[in-house]
Amino acid sequence: MNSLLWGIGSGITAACYVVLPRPLVKDEGHAPIVVLGWGMFLSGIVFNLYHPFFLNTPPITGGLVASMSTVILVGTILPFSLVLYSTHFAPSDVISIVDATQPVMTFILSIIFLSLKITVAEVIGSVLVVVAIYLLQRGRRKIETPFDEVS
Structure with a gap:
């Protein structure tokens, strides 16, 4: 908790x-x-x-x-x-999305270069961060696309 x-x-x-x-x-x-x-x-x-x-x-x-x-x-x-x-x-939402990738990159580089031993919980947490970044970017694209241009 x-x-x-x-x-x-x-x-x-x-x-x-x-x-x-x-x-x-x-x-x-x-x-x-x-x-x-x-x-x-x-x-x-x-x-x-x-x-x-x-x-x-x-x-x-x-x-x-x-x-x-x-x-x-x-x-x-x-x-x-x-x-x-x-x-x-850049708008603050784009900066936040790019900033959110930092922990994922740190995690990946720690596995590669520092031989970090990971647990299932850490993998699940990393997947959740990547999914959150995807959802934020997807939501941003929907806001940028006007409704009348969507086919």
């Missing part, structure tokens, strides 16, 4: 980080990096209410600084900036 709630919460927040900033970036004309910065700043403050950053800190080493910098820059700032910047070129 716990993983189901985390999965639903993850889906909701993934949709929100594409849909909510779009008016700020596209209509208001704010730079995507500014919107991203404010979002991360506010979420950092909220998270620090739950677990303050100064408790249980590991010793600071060069490897830790390099690892954290890589995760922050390559794994967080760059991808989120690119997603926000893409709202200039």
Whole structure:
């Protein structure tokens, strides 16, 4: 039950980080990096209410600084900036569909390159993600096609 709630919460927040900033970036004309910065700043403050950053800190080493910098820059700032910047070129539903393929690709690449051992539940979950992506894309095509053009 716990993983189901985390999965639903993850889906909701993934949709929100594409849909909510779009008016700020596209209509208001704010730079995507500014919107991203404010979002991360506010979420950092909220998270620090739950677990303050100064408790249980590991010793600071060069490897830790390099690892954290890589995760922050390559794994967080760059991808989120690119997603926000893409709202200039594509509608948010298309961006959400493309973004939904990321867990499936991570799953497939983990099997191929990391020799991940998978369970039936993981296969079913991956199939559900692919089916959801297909249904979202199919629904999008129906919306784009006017009723009078359908034969």
